[in-house]
Amino acid sequence: MPVNHADSTASLPSAGTLPSANGVVHTMEVRDVHKSFGPFDVLKGLNLNFADDAITTILGPSGTGKSVLIKHLVGLLEPDAGEVLIFGKDIWRISERERYELRRRFGVLFQDGALFGSMNIYDNVAFPLRKHTNKTESEIADIAMARLAEVGLEEASGKLPSEISGGMRKRAGFARALIMEPDIVLFDEPDSGLDPVRTSLLNDLILDMHARHKGTYLLVTHDIRTARKVSDYVGLIWKGKVVHYGEAEGAFASEDPFVRQFLSGESAGPLGMD
Ligand SMILES: Nc1ncnc2c1ncn2[C@@H]1O[C@H](COP(=O)(O)OP(=O)(O)OP(=O)(O)O)[C@@H](O)[C@H]1O
Numbered sequence: 001m002p003v004n005h006a007d008s009t010a011s012l013p014s015a016g017t018l019p020s021a022n023g024v025v026h027t028m029e030v031r032d033v034h035k036s037f038g039p040f041d042v043l044k045g046l047n048l049n050f051a052d053d054a055i056t057t058i059l060g061p062s063g064t065g066k067s068v069l070i071k072h073l074v075g076l077l078e079p080d081a082g083e084v085l086i087f088g089k090d091i092w093r094i095s096e097r098e099r100y101e102l103r104r105r106f107g108v109l110f111q112d113g114a115l116f117g118s119m120n121i122y123d124n125v126a127f128p129l130r131k132h133t134n135k136t137e138s139e140i141a142d143i144a145m146a147r148l149a150e151v152g153l154e155e156a157s158g159k160l161p162s163e164i165s166g167g168m169r170k171r172a173g174f175a176r177a178l179i180m181e182p183d184i185v186l187f188d189e190p191d192s193g194l195d196p197v198r199t200s201l202l203n204d205l206i207l208d209m210h211a212r213h214k215g216t217y218l219l220v221t222h223d224i225r226t227a228r229k230v231s232d233y234v235g236l237i238w239k240g241k242v243v244h245y246g247e248a249e250g251a252f253a254s255e256d257p258f259v260r261q262f263l264s265g266e267s268a269g270p271l272g273m274d
């Protein structure tokens with residue numbers, strides 16, 4: 001049976017849940033997270049309280065820690081200091097089993113796509129259902145084919161990832177990320193390597209899927225047009241910290257030279273390469 005989004009959120013355990021300063025428990029929150037790799041300080045006290053059931057876009061220069069942030073949110077990296085709260089729970093202060101359960105509520109599209117090269121598109125998309133549920137093959141087929149149809153890949157279901165285009169692989173990864181009806185969807189540069197038309201189609205798909213399935217979406221992108229098109233909220237990361245977070249409309253209208261340079265992609269301004 002498909003997970004009902006509203007019910008699954010309502011049935012969450014409340015013990016150990018940490019509300020925000022305003023008393024609300026958010027889907028996803030990062031508090032003062034620090035992370036270094038050897039001598040390199042990547043996240044330097046990152047704070048972000050993601051808007052629930054909205055699409056947040058994160059922008060920031062290459063190497064600034066956006067993918068590292070995504071890996072923290074899904075519990076693949078542990079912070080050196082600070083907290084990552086998912087549904088109000090510090091994911092490193094719960095049991096391994098609880099963390100595993102929480103991870104099942106995420107759909108993630110990693111930067112490198114990460115389809116299994118030896119499996120056809122159908123098997124790639126069906127994989128999480130086979131791994132994490134007791135559904136029969138016929139139930140799995142119904143769900144997987146519905147998702148493939150939503151992303152326009154019904155016809156390509158029997159093909160291997162190497163036999164389809166980059167845009168199609170992104171859509172397949174997207175279908176797989178959504179197959180468990182996740183409460184949280186994380187996309188790491190879903191638009192990288194796509195031409196402008198395919199990027200635009202993918203953005204329509206993101207908006208369409210969000211409207212249909214709801215959930216808290218986080219999208220990392222370098223493409224300002226993508227950010228303009230899909231964002232409800234925009235976060236800017238610079239040197240391991242969040243330097244701006246707010247409604248997309250305000251961010252794009254901002255007079256702040258820092259924010260303006262970020263969102264216009266200009267080389268002149270307060271941001272340098274160092
Ligand atoms: N597992 C790791 N071990 C060592 N260093 C790492 C590791 N993961 C990331 N880094 C370093 O952390 C920094 C931030 O990397 P990250 O991949 O998060 O950047 P990014 O903001 O996603 O960049 P891009 O826009 O190019 O994808 C980089 O300097 C990277 O080399």
Ligand SMILES: [Mg+2]
Nearest residue numbers: 066067111188
């Ligand atoms: Mg990255």
